[in-house]
Amino acid sequence: MNHNYQKDISGCGLTGLISRKRRRISGSEIVKSLCLMTDRGNGLGAGYAAYGIYPEFKDFYAFHIMYDEPSVKRSVEEYLKANYHIEKIEEIPTRAVKAIPISPMLVRYFVSPLKEKLSGDQQETDFVVNTVMKVNSEIDGAYIFSSGKNMGAFKGVGNPSEIAEFFRIDEYEGYIWTAHTRFPTNTPGWWGGAHPFTLLDWSIVHNGEISSYGINKRYLEMYGYKLTLLTDTEVAAYLLDLLIRRHGLSIPVACLALASPFWKNIDQRDAGEKEVLTALRQTYGSALLNGPFSILFGHSNGLVGINDRIKLRPLVAAVKDDVTYMASEESAIRAICPQPEKVWAPRAGEPVIVNLED
Amino acid sequence: MFKSLAPPEYLATIDREKCIRCKRCIQNCGWGVYSWGGDKILIDTFKCVKCLRCYHYCPEEAIEIKDNPTKFKQNAYWSFNNIRNIKKQAETGGIPLTGMGSDMPYPILFDNLLIDACQVTNPSIDPVREPMELRTYLGKKPSNIKVEKTKDGKLKLSEPMPPQIKLDLPIIFSPMSYGSISLNAQKVLATAAKASGIVMNTGEGGLHEDLFPYKGNIIVQVASGRFGVNPEYLNAGVAVEIKIGQGAKPGIGGHLPGEKIPLEVARTRMIPVGTDAISPAPQHDIYSIEDLRQLIYAIKETTNYKPVSVKIAAVHNVAAIASGVVRAGADIVYIDGFRGGTGAAPSIIRDHLGIPIEHALAAVDDRLRQEGIRNEASIIAAGGIRSSADVAKAIALGADAVGIGTAALITMGCTTCGKCYTGNCSWGITTQRPELTARLDPEVYAERLTNLIRAWSHELKEILGALGINSIESLRGNRERLRGVGLDSFTLDILGVKPAGR
Numbered sequence: 001m002n003h004n005y006q007k008d009i010s011g012c013g014l015t016g017l018i019s020r021k022r023r024r025i026s027g028s029e030i031v032k033s034l035c036l037m038t039d040r041g042n043g044l045g046a047g048y049a050a051y052g053i054y055p056e057f058k059d060f061y062a063f064h065i066m067y068d069e070p071s072v073k074r075s076v077e078e079y080l081k082a083n084y085h086i087e088k089i090e091e092i093p094t095r096a097v098k099a100i101p102i103s104p105m106l107v108r109y110f111v112s113p114l115k116e117k118l119s120g121d122q123q124e125t126d127f128v129v130n131t132v133m134k135v136n137s138e139i140d141g142a143y144i145f146s147s148g149k150n151m152g153a154f155k156g157v158g159n160p161s162e163i164a165e166f167f168r169i170d171e172y173e174g175y176i177w178t179a180h181t182r183f184p185t186n187t188p189g190w191w192g193g194a195h196p197f198t199l200l201d202w203s204i205v206h207n208g209e210i211s212s213y214g215i216n217k218r219y220l221e222m223y224g225y226k227l228t229l230l231t232d233t234e235v236a237a238y239l240l241d242l243l244i245r246r247h248g249l250s251i252p253v254a255c256l257a258l259a260s261p262f263w264k265n266i267d268q269r270d271a272g273e274k275e276v277l278t279a280l281r282q283t284y285g286s287a288l289l290n291g292p293f294s295i296l297f298g299h300s301n302g303l304v305g306i307n308d309r310i311k312l313r314p315l316v317a318a319v320k321d322d323v324t325y326m327a328s329e330e331s332a333i334r335a336i337c338p339q340p341e342k343v344w345a346p347r348a349g350e351p352v353i354v355n356l357e358d
Numbered sequence: 359m360f361k362s363l364a365p366p367e368y369l370a371t372i373d374r375e376k377c378i379r380c381k382r383c384i385q386n387c388g389w390g391v392y393s394w395g396g397d398k399i400l401i402d403t404f405k406c407v408k409c410l411r412c413y414h415y416c417p418e419e420a421i422e423i424k425d426n427p428t429k430f431k432q433n434a435y436w437s438f439n440n441i442r443n444i445k446k447q448a449e450t451g452g453i454p455l456t457g458m459g460s461d462m463p464y465p466i467l468f469d470n471l472l473i474d475a476c477q478v479t480n481p482s483i484d485p486v487r488e489p490m491e492l493r494t495y496l497g498k499k500p501s502n503i504k505v506e507k508t509k510d511g512k513l514k515l516s517e518p519m520p521p522q523i524k525l526d527l528p529i530i531f532s533p534m535s536y537g538s539i540s541l542n543a544q545k546v547l548a549t550a551a552k553a554s555g556i557v558m559n560t561g562e563g564g565l566h567e568d569l570f571p572y573k574g575n576i577i578v579q580v581a582s583g584r585f586g587v588n589p590e591y592l593n594a595g596v597a598v599e600i601k602i603g604q605g606a607k608p609g610i611g612g613h614l615p616g617e618k619i620p621l622e623v624a625r626t627r628m629i630p631v632g633t634d635a636i637s638p639a640p641q642h643d644i645y646s647i648e649d650l651r652q653l654i655y656a657i658k659e660t661t662n663y664k665p666v667s668v669k670i671a672a673v674h675n676v677a678a679i680a681s682g683v684v685r686a687g688a689d690i691v692y693i694d695g696f697r698g699g700t701g702a703a704p705s706i707i708r709d710h711l712g713i714p715i716e717h718a719l720a721a722v723d724d725r726l727r728q729e730g731i732r733n734e735a736s737i738i739a740a741g742g743i744r745s746s747a748d749v750a751k752a753i754a755l756g757a758d759a760v761g762i763g764t765a766a767l768i769t770m771g772c773t774t775c776g777k778c779y780t781g782n783c784s785w786g787i788t789t790q791r792p793e794l795t796a797r798l799d800p801e802v803y804a805e806r807l808t809n810l811i812r813a814w815s816h817e818l819k820e821i822l823g824a825l826g827i828n829s830i831e832s833l834r835g836n837r838e839r840l841r842g843v844g845l846d847s848f849t850l851d852i853l854g855v856k857p858a859g860r
């Protein structure tokens with residue numbers, strides 16, 4: 001367990017939307033929303049995540065990988081070939097953007113694990129997570145920044161409009177979008193450090209600083225997670241993975257662990273609920289995300305927005321027709337939805353959970 | 359009889375002009391320093407231990423207790439204590455005893471650790487305006503829980519949690535037995551524990567019936583002497599502790615001389631009056647980790663599965679030992695550092711065996727995490743906790759709670775004179791002499807101890823607020839919020855803490 005790391009700190013703006021009816025919405029909408037919040041970023045990182053963008057490959061894990069140089073690409077591809085069926089390899093399409101003179105090599109792979117490589121009763125998802133952990137922590141110069149099905153993350157160093165232009169975000173259509181602009185306060189410059197942060201089909205954008213980072217990190221390490229990015233966002237993503245995918249908690253219950261109610265409120269609940277909430281805090285105290293944050297996390301069935309326990313970071317939500325919007329600022333929502341039916345500021349620690357209809 | 363060549367450490371002096379011959383000093387000194395000479399107070403300064411009782415109770419401020427300026431010739435290698443102990447041993451052939459924790463100038467790691475605070479990028483939180491949570495639960499936690507939904511949409515726990523001890527803040531009172539301390543001192547601990555929402559620990563001396571009303575705030579201890587142990591005793595408190603070792607005297611047992619065993623102590627310990635109460639060095643039914651496991655489960659069977667704590671001294675291999683203890687089924691591991699207090703220990707043992715709690719705690723927390731069993735047991739760190747800052751630092755290093763003993767005694771008047779083993783404590787704490795114990799009013803001193811705990815809880819909340827977190831569990835094991843100053847890289851590595859500036 002290495003303790004001698006330098007943690008990454010940044011402020012930021014975020015926005016997201018979801019069509020409950022799985023209507024695929026153009027990426028240009030979310031770009032417009034994000035670009036409004038110029039003073040929440042400083043041009044040192046932006047990114048987008050979208051769900052429903054690869055319908056023709058929806059049964060394959062879409063690995064988006066960035067490489068610093070071709071030799072690394074060769075060794076990663078060797079590893080992938082040995083362990084996965086690879087349906088398709090292609091460069092992630094980009095446009096030349098003046099402000100982005102250099103970028104890593106960006107390649108995407110549609111893959112599925114080879115059955116014979118799964119040990120015993122190992123889940124496919126565990127196998128994929130292991131691959132992501134292995135490549136990201138062990139192979140210098142290679143980084144898997146997206147690994148879910150029918151979804152993808154696109155991110156890099158630049159401001160929101162430049163990154164959108166570069167990755168041709170306007171050409172994708174998805175039923176869930178999240179986006180993020182970043183204000184890093186220490187050494188920037190690594191593409192992998194931008195948001196969204198993803199693992200399998202979880203994607204996270206996050207604004208804030210998690211003051212409990214140190215224990216969240218050590219807690220996750222006990223369960224085999226390797227924290228390579230040293231960002232708060234990474235911690236949030238892995239905690240969701242642990243609580244929801246591995247421990248089988250429902251999303252609302254997981255939210256109760258990550259931003260748990262105060263004891264004084266728990267003590268007032270009826271006996272059964274009090275027992276659950278007490279047990280959650282006793283068991284998952286080290287998973288409590290403490291400090292200012294607002295988070296949007298997307299997954300294959302929906303979008304969730306959540307604030308810290310005393311709401312030290314902004315989060316606004318709005319609804320119009322089949323679409324729910326959530327963003328750091330109301331103006332970012334109104335930029336693409338001038339007349340929402342309902343606008344509200346979710347209360348501290350109370351998640352906004354929106355699920356896709358079947 | 360020849361006069362001792364070990365010079366007195368202190369000079370008790372009386373300003374004869376101020377002295378009104380009220381004789382209060384004679385009455386107050388437990389060590390018999392003063393006596394009445396017919397027209398003035400006589401002083402036998404060889405007996406003075408600088409407990410300062412006489413100083414506080416002299417109505418005329420006539421008393422001064424000075425460090426003896428006549429020392430052996432200054433010598434950076436042969437300290438005063440070295441020479442003095444040799445002289446004493448030459449005279450007696452015995453083992454010099456001592457009380458309290460070691461006062462030797464070993465490095466104090468707590469004083470080389472600094473706590474973080476928020477600026478700009480994360481806001482600090484005002485504990486006066488916002489809730490600040492210190493509540494702590496001790497006991498085994500599952501790695502995950504299962505939650506169901508009932509028919510009416512409410513959440514329900516699928517399997518019950520293992521039993522937990524609820525603390526309003528992460529502090530407990532360390533074990534101090536009736537016998538080593540007075541019943542009144544134990545009453546102070548019990549009353550303050552109840553008022554503060556925490557627990558005290560009986561130590562190895564049984565449970566006196568006067569403490570029965572405080573059962574909800576008591577951990578009962580089982581140690582090598584098995585004093586006062588029967589099924590009723592085991593079931594009396596909220597948990598049972600098996601004492602393997604003590605930080606001040608790791609690897610050695612205890613010896614309460616017959617003079618400290620009057621009727622009440624004897625009854626509570628279930629031994630004859632006036633016999634020496636000997637706690638052997640090991641527990642003679644625990645010669646291995648398997649034996650410990652048997653005792654843990656025997657106690658669990660007897661108590662319908664109350665939490666079992668195992669107290670060990672911080673020794674070199676503490677991480678592996680703690681891991682074994684957890685695997686043997688302990689719900690709590692209590693680690694006692696070498697600075698931990700004692701009622702009586704050979705000075706040579708107290709001052710030279712064991713390791714500091716800071717190293718031990720960090721190593722144990724790391725090891726339990728590496729082995730994936732940190733949730734299986736809570737860690738209590740003890741042995742030299744002096745302030746709420748030490749509490750915060752210990753929690754950040756990985757403790758669930760800390761144990762305080764000496765700090766609690768100081769609220770009762772103790773001045774850490776270190777002469778507890780004599781049974782003469784002028785403050786009525788570590789004595790069974792009725793004229794001395796009577797002066798420790800449980801009600802008065804319970805209020806002082808409760809004040810201390812309240813003060814520390816306020817300070818802890820201020821620290822959490824400055825850290826920008828509103829719950830103690832976000833500090834627990836959060837070494838990212840500690841920095842080391844003036845520590846070498848090995849030590850930093852063991853503590854898992856970065857140097858200041860990183």
Ligand code: SF4
Binds near residue numbers: 370387410411784
């Ligand atoms: S009361 Fe304490 S300080 Fe005073 S003379 Fe006696 S031992 Fe010394």
Ligand code: SF4
Binds near residue numbers: 784
């Ligand atoms: S308890 Fe009494 S004898 Fe022991 S150190 Fe404190 S004042 Fe001295």
